[in-house]
Amino acid sequence: MDMGVTAVMLPELDFGEQIAQCQSLGIKYYQYRPRPIRPEQRKEPYSNWGNHKFDLTPERLVKEGAALTRRLRAAGLEPWGTLPVLSVDLPDDQVKRHVEGAAAAEAKCVRCQPFAYPDQPFDYEELLQRSIDRYGEIIEKLAEPASIKLIIETHCGCLAASPALAWNLCRHFPASRLGVIFDLANFAREGEIRPSLAVSVLGPYIDCCHIGGGRRIVRDVDPLGAKVLSHQMCSMQESDLHVPTWLKALKAAGLEPPLIIEDFTPNMAGADRLRQSAEFLHRALRTL
DSSP: OOOOGGGGOOSSSSSHHHHHHHHTOOOOOOOOEOOOGGGGGGGSSBBBSBBBBSOHHHHHHHHHHHHHHHHHTTHHHHHEHHHHHBBBTTTTHHHHHHHHHHHHTTTOOOEEEOBOOOOSSSHHHHHHHHHHHHHHHHIIIIGGGGTEEEEOOOOTTTTTSSSHHHHHHHHSOOOOTEEEEEEHHHHHTTTOHHHHHHHHHHGGGGEEEEEEEOOOOOOOOOSOOEEEEEEEEEEEGGGGOOOOHHHHHHTTTTTOOOOEEEOOOOSOOOOHHHHHHHHHHHHHHOOO
8 A cells, every 4th residue: 555645734835845745755645635725814824724835726726737747746646636625515616626626637536525414313314315316416417527536535524424324325336436535533533433344345435545543532521420522633653543453454355545644633743744644654554
């Protein structure tokens, strides 16, 4: 399995600096982050989900994607998808812009999330079917004509929080048209099942793996004396999930997806987080 990085975790670096660090750490794959920065965020310090030094808007990726990918490939890297803020509830014109950006950059795939679920009981079957129907529309009308694959991230708060929930969506489509970002840090927060079951459920639909750490912490104790838990992002070594076991499960299933580093350890610069994760992964991969 080869390592990659998502640009989401490198807010302090411009594109050239990101490429240079990837080269120094043996990173092979790069996921673009085509997202607009809100005016008020531009006045704030760089952050993963706010202000970024490499200001790659969706429109800019459409115009400059080919040139950006030439720079990646000249440095020995390869693009692997784009990570816009995109879900099935957005209108066709916005979806099309992200598909066009991924196609311009020859990035192969674009993340497109299902509907979020409400924080109360709801009609799961109805929301699931609406998601499936909408994925079918997007694939047929927009993604397939551009030779772009949609990928669903197993992410907290959406209809694909767990491997089985993601399978309920993607099983209706060929794996070449709809795949899954197998996200370990999110499994530490919501949707965890045992590694061998997780890889068996999703199998060929696993397009790539977002690999980072998360842990549960006690935020409070309620009046009944019951613990109130919260979640904290952390390094892979400190994660509630034993990352080497998940890597072994992928390997045992005959799967070798790109391991896209997504380390959001608090109070660390992106470059330092990428370095700590790459060094850990190099050691973990040698044990397989």
